[in-house]
Amino acid sequence: MKIKIDELDLSLQTRAGTDAETIDTYADAMADGSQFPDVTVFTDGNRYWLADGFHRVMAAKQIGKTTIAADVRKGTEDDAVVFGGTANNKQGKRPTRADVRHFLEMVWERREAIFGGTPTGGNLAEKCGVTRQTGVKFLQVKLAEMPPAPVRPTVKNLHLPKANSTAPTAQVKMPVRPTQLVGANGRMYPVRPVAPKAPVRPSAPVAPPTRPERPAHVVPLDRFGTEIPVELQPAFDGNPLAEILAHISKARVALKDGVASGNAAFAAVRQDAILQLDNAYNFVKSAVPFCVCRMCQGDGCKACHNKGFQTEEQYDRNPKEFKA
Ligand SMILES: [Zn+2]
Structure with a gap:
């Protein structure tokens, strides 16, 4: 089918960059009437991610085309990344080392969604169509870059009262929210209750409240009123x-x-x-902090990639119990 180039999301380029000479060559051939294979697009019904055919799309744009023939498939953004990166190995311009590295980085960023956790070198190789050696080497580099895993409490090592076992085994896998978490530094952190909307009191006739002067030591709050931990403040204030x-x-x-x-x-x-x-x-x-991580309150967890804050995109992916 024909798809409008303007509607394509071009943010998932798995090569390290586009090559101007290749675009020119394709543009000339297109202008001469050469037929090119359809580009591949993934869609969730809402967005259209270009997965394969970045040079073809640029070339088409260059000669003033507004649409391009596309093979449109159902899938996620992650599917588009994996498809695009592996397609580079099979066709078109041979991927450079930088291209391979860039692709692996993109997959690594999405490892939770793609592998459900940290992959092995072999998993990476298989998924990305690279040699096992490349996969293993890349994994070693990434693991070396990772900070030592903080000791994080899991629900099972916190002494929580047993949940009512007469309750039917729910299909919903909501984790039990502990009321306190132990941080990597050994400090205890309170976990805020989820959306504790205070009931609106019937308004008694009161004098208009006079705003008390804000004391200087007040902790800054994020958009949801969560305290911003000191170490995260540079990410929010004057980023x-x-x-x-x-x-x-x-x-x-x-x-x-x-x-x-x-x-x-x-x-x-x-x-x-x-x-x-x-x-x-x-x-x-997309890297701008949106809020203190709703899941860990800034302590560091999977939902915020251990950064303590969430970007808007990460926030959007939170289960709704962890939204404002
Ligand atoms: Zn977090």
């Missing part, structure tokens, strides 16, 4: 990513306006440059 985003945005506008102006200085600038700035913007934006 430099905001300024970086502004810079990228400014560069993008300047480049786009320059190209549009017809100024000779911009004559050789490719459309791809603007697109890559869009990508950069989106990648950086």
Whole structure:
């Protein structure tokens, strides 16, 4: 089927970058009427992730096409990554070492969804279509980069009162929420109850409340009123990513306006440059902290990749009990 290029999500490029020469070659051939294989797109019914065919899409854009023939499949973002990376091994421009590394990094970031946890080198090799040696080597590097696993309490080693065993075995696998957690540093942290909405009191006629002066030592709170732990405060207060985003945005506008102006200085600038700035913007934006991790209150857990905060995307994936 034909798909609108504008509707494609181009953020899942599994190669380290696109190659301008390849795009030019494809664009020339397309303009001459050469038939190219359909690009591969995955969709959850809502978003359309380009999985394979980045050079073809760029080439089509370059010659002014707005649609492209696509093989559209049902699947997740993770499916698109795995498909795209393995397709690179089989066809088109031979992947460079940087391409392979980039692909493995993308899979690694999604290891929870793809493997349900940390894969072995062999799992990686099989899934990504690389040699076992490459998979093992990559795994070793990643494991060496990981901080030592913090000692994290599990529900079973906390002394909790036994849950009512007469209750029917629920299909819903909601973890029992302990009321306290022991942090890696040995301190105890209270776990906030989920959404303890205070009942609205019937309003007695009271004088308009005078806002008490905020004492200087008050702990900063995130958007949901959760205390921001000291070590996370730089991520929330004056996060430099905001300024970086502004810079990228400014560069993008300047480049786009320059190209549009017809100024000779911009004559050789490719459309791809603007697109890559869009990508950069989106990648950086998706790294901006959204809230203190709803699951661990900043202590570090899987849901926040041990960062203590969640990005908006991570927050969106929380079970609804862990949303505001
Ligand atoms: Zn967490």
